[in-house]
Amino acid sequence: MKTRLFALIGGIVLGMFTNLAAAEVTIPYEFRAGQAARADEVNANFTALKDAIEQLQERIAALETQKAELEAENRTLQATISELITRIETLETNLDSPMKSDLRSSQPANRDQQKPAQQIALRSEPRTVSDAEAQQVFGLDEKKRPKTYIDNAFEARGEVIVDHATGLMWQQSGSAGYITYTDAQAYCENLTLAGYNDWQLPTVQELMSLLEPEKSSNGLYINSLFDDQP
Numbered sequence: 001m002k003t004r005l006f007a008l009i010g011g012i013v014l015g016m017f018t019n020l021a022a023a024e025v026t027i028p029y030e031f032r033a034g035q036a037a038r039a040d041e042v043n044a045n046f047t048a049l050k051d052a053i054e055q056l057q058e059r060i061a062a063l064e065t066q067k068a069e070l071e072a073e074n075r076t077l078q079a080t081i082s083e084l085i086t087r088i089e090t091l092e093t094n095l096d097s098p099m100k101s102d103l104r105s106s107q108p109a110n111r112d113q114q115k116p117a118q119q120i121a122l123r124s125e126p127r128t129v130s131d132a133e134a135q136q137v138f139g140l141d142e143k144k145r146p147k148t149y150i151d152n153a154f155e156a157r158g159e160v161i162v163d164h165a166t167g168l169m170w171q172q173s174g175s176a177g178y179i180t181y182t183d184a185q186a187y188c189e190n191l192t193l194a195g196y197n198d199w200q201l202p203t204v205q206e207l208m209s210l211l212e213p214e215k216s217s218n219g220l221y222i223n224s225l226f227d228d229q230p
Helices: 002-019 039-095 131-137 181-189 204-208
Strands: 154-157 160-163 168-171
Touching: none
Parallel strands: none
Antiparallel strands: 154 160, 160 168
């Protein structure tokens, strides 16, 4: 009975090692059907099998670690791609938003004169609003016109016009045509006018301060002191 038992175990081990041939398992002893196997030989084969299984487990663990690292790297790349797409969409929106190069200085206009007793405070930082919010935020009526108008106090100074009501200095003439937002910003950065080089684009509220309810002689809803030609 003992010999037959060893022979049976030997046959099972032989089959297991045959299936693991692809894993480069080295079998110390080979058995044939009907051949009795020695206990030390069977033990040696089991030890080799155990070592092979441990090696495979280590290889699997290494592959799982590599997989986790690749998945983490993939998530990082996806986040970077999403961020780049958002930046591209923002840049495209800016490029597709042309505006007239009516410019203002970032400093009070009447620097060489005494300021009026009280000036109208306007928003100096840009603000992004939706179409639904614009009417309320900028004080527009149903036809998208200002509900109220500022009583400007303009003073022409050659290439610039000073509005003492708001304390802003404006370029007297606009650009020859529409330009992109990016080009307008670059234009401001390189502009020197009336001795000042700190020009910048106006906010919507600052730009609206120039509007008038009726067209002037220049055909615009803005004081005729401003020229629509460069």
